[in-house]
Amino acid sequence: MAISRVKLISLSSIAVVLLLFFGVGSFYYFGSFSTGDRAGVVIKISQRGYIFKTWEGEMNLNDQGNTIEKFEFSVEEDETKVIEDLKDAALTGERIRISYVERYRTFAWRGDTKYFITEVVRQKNNELRNEKEDSRDNSSNQNENTDDQKNDEPISTDTTTRDM
Structure with missing residues (x-):
């Protein structure tokens, strides 16, 4: 039983x-237009x-x-660590850096935007403490220098003369 030429052409088409x-469809679903980083505070x-x-x-x-x-973004459901980091950053109000992938199209089951977050980088508390300590040390050194300058000036003990 041979397939007719018309059926072969229509099946091939x-x-x-x-x-x-x-x-x-695969290109639009899996392909990415760009990747990048942004920094800010999660609202x-x-x-x-x-x-x-x-x-x-x-x-x-x-x-x-x-x-x-504003930078609006989506997070895919399987990125649980990213979701938790974003929730924590939103509650603390700290400034973070995010990495994202921009897709060609949006799909209803994936998210509302073309930007999908892949990584959240938070500044560690130790780094914040070190920066605060450094700024305190610098300000205390400046205060000591100004105190030394004040002590070098002669102090008048004469109470009889008054400026008029």
């Missing part, structure tokens, strides 16, 4: 169309959605003044 469809991180619950967040990139430059 369907196979090519399906192959193109899955190829383009919020929440799980949102009616049917598909996704992790969405906002970050304030500008820490000077009252202006807010």
Whole structure:
């Protein structure tokens, strides 16, 4: 039983169309447009959605003044450590650095934005303490120097003369 030429061409056409469809779909789903880092303070991180619950967040990139430059991002469900780090950073209000991947398209079950967080880098408490101690040491050295300068000046004990 031989397949007719018309059936062979139509089956081949369907196979090519399906192959193109899955190829383009895979490219949009798994491909990344860019990668990068941003630093700021996490404003919020929440799980949102009616049917598909996704992790969405906002970050304030500008820490000077009252202006807010928002960076909206998504976190994939399997990134549990990233989600926990973002929650902690949102509660403490500390400045963090995040690494992200920008995808070509969004999908409802993945997230609302094209930016997906892959890593959160937090400044350790020891580093903060060392910076504070260094600044205290510098300020105490400056205070000692000014105290020494004050002690070098002669002190007047004459109470009889007054400036008028």
